[in-house]
Structures are given as C-alpha cells and as structure tokens.
Amino acid sequence: MITVREALYRGASLLEKSETPFLDASIILAHILSISREKLFSSYPDPLKPGQMDRYMEAVKKRQKNIPVAYITNKKEFFGLPFYVDERVLSPRPDTETLVETALEILQQNPEIKKVLDICTGSGCIGISLKYEAPKLAITCSDISPDALDVCRYNSSRLLSNPVEIIKSNLLENIAGEFDMIVSNPPYVPSLEVREIKSTNPAEPRLALDGGDDGLDLIREIIPLSLEHLSPGGYLLLESSIEQTYSIERMMERAGYTDTEIRKDLTDRDRITVGRKPLI
Ligand code: GLN
Secondary structure, X not given: OOEHHHHHXXXXXXXXXXXXXXXXXXXXXXXXXXXXXXXXXXXXXXXXXXXXXXXXXXXHHHHHOOOOHHHHHOOEEEOOEEEOOOOOOOOOOHHHHHHHHXXXXXXXXXXXXXXXXXXXXXXXXXXXXXXXXOOOOEEEEEEOOXXXXXXXXXXXXXXXXXXXXXXXXXXXXXXXXXXXXXXXXXXXXXXXHHHXXXXXXXXXXXXXXXXXXOOOHHHHHHHHHHHHHEEEEEEEEEEOOHHHHHHHHHHHHHHXXXXXXXXXXXXXXXXXXXXXXXXX
C-alpha cells in the first residue's frame, strides 16, 4: 500500500520539468484526497485508498503535458475566494488582485459609486470579488465568449448570495446605460508572445490573451467606448503589461480622460492604468 508521502514524492519526481514540482504534486494530491495541503502534510504515513493512486497518476500525467494545475483541480484562489476554472477561461493571476484593490480604494473614496461594469470578465474573478467585498454595488459582468460566461455564472451563483448581472457582449456592443466605474483585464498579450505562451501552455484560451500585434488592439477600442458608458466623474481601470501602461495613459489623456494615474502590482511593477471621465 502506497503512503501519502511516497505518492507525493513520486508525483514530484515525475514533474521535475515543472518550475514547482513539489508544490504542483502537493496541490494535485490534496485535491484527489479532498483534503487541504496542511492536512496532506500531516497525513504522510497514511495509506492511499483504492483508486486514489490511479486518479492521482492520471492528474500528474496531465500536468506533465503542461496543463495548468488550476485546470486539473478546477480551482484557483483569487482575492481569498475559491473560483472554479477550466479551459474555457484564463486562470486568474495574482497580479489582477491589484486591479480589485485599486477599485476598492476608489470605491471607498467615492461612496456615490453604485454601478460597476467588468468587461472581458472571463471567470468573473474581478466583478465577483468586487461584489463579494461591496455587496451593495450593482455589478455587470460581460464577455464575448458564451463559454466564459457559463463559468462566470457558475462562480457567481456559488460564491455570492446576490448574483452579478451577466451580459454577452463584444466589448460594449450590447451594454446599455451608464456605469460609475468600468474595470477590465482584457486580452493584452502581443500575438507573437501568445504563440510562445501557447507552445508551453496550450490549454489557456487564445481569445483571453491575444491583443493583436502590440497587444493594445482591444484597449484602443475600450478607452473611447467606455467614455460613452461612464457617468460624469466615472472611472476606467485597465490592467496591462508593464510596458503598455505609459501608452495607455497617453491614450486616455488624448481621449479626454482626466486624473490619469498608473498603479503598481504586488511586485512593484506598473500594471493598472486609471482614468476619469470629466465631471462636465
Ligand atoms: N497576465 C496574463 C499573462 O501574462 C495576460 C492576461 C491578459 O491578457 N489579460 O498571461
């Protein structure tokens, strides 16, 4: 009979090509055994039950094919919430928590903000985290992908007592009315880099990453379109790569936004560009 410890070390050695073999194996094994990682480490001498080793090895094989751990366990923690994820959506990145934090800060300083729109929502991680933190907000999440919206709807119903509104829309095409804040983590990776990402990690949806030649195709559309859907004094918050923030800030200024600023992520890199629609 194989023990938890032996299974863990066998998995980690099979995943030696991963950047984090032990971490990956422990998350996968804890998932198969339906226990926390803390409990896993205190269960080293326990034997695995029949069938568990086979299921574990199957999952390890998927990881060997570069499937992200989050797609194997169907779970990714974001802003303290356990989001369901699979290959229909991008797995939420810790970097994006900076967007949520920035939004919450602005909300605290502007209690009159009531309606928030999250475009290119994917798993819904931004909009749903905001609704969880500030339940009184009216949150709308939109995406062009019906598959992504199914995941968003599932997360909304599992994680929230009052669900977010969900609309299928290519950017702002099907969106009616005005919002006090628009947030987005749109696809912003330059197409050539997407090719590289897809070669090592084929599972992530291209649609959620590819932002065209310079990565800014969608952001170029979102900036002017958002002005039409923001209430006077409303905020636009966009995530991007470090190199893009400066151009995004210029684009916002040229489009007529005021009070533009760039916020840094957890590792002190410029990641979030904020702009405000003028009050009059
Ligand atoms: N930050 C993601 C990555 O580096 C990209 C997310 C996006 O394009 N919105 O893979």
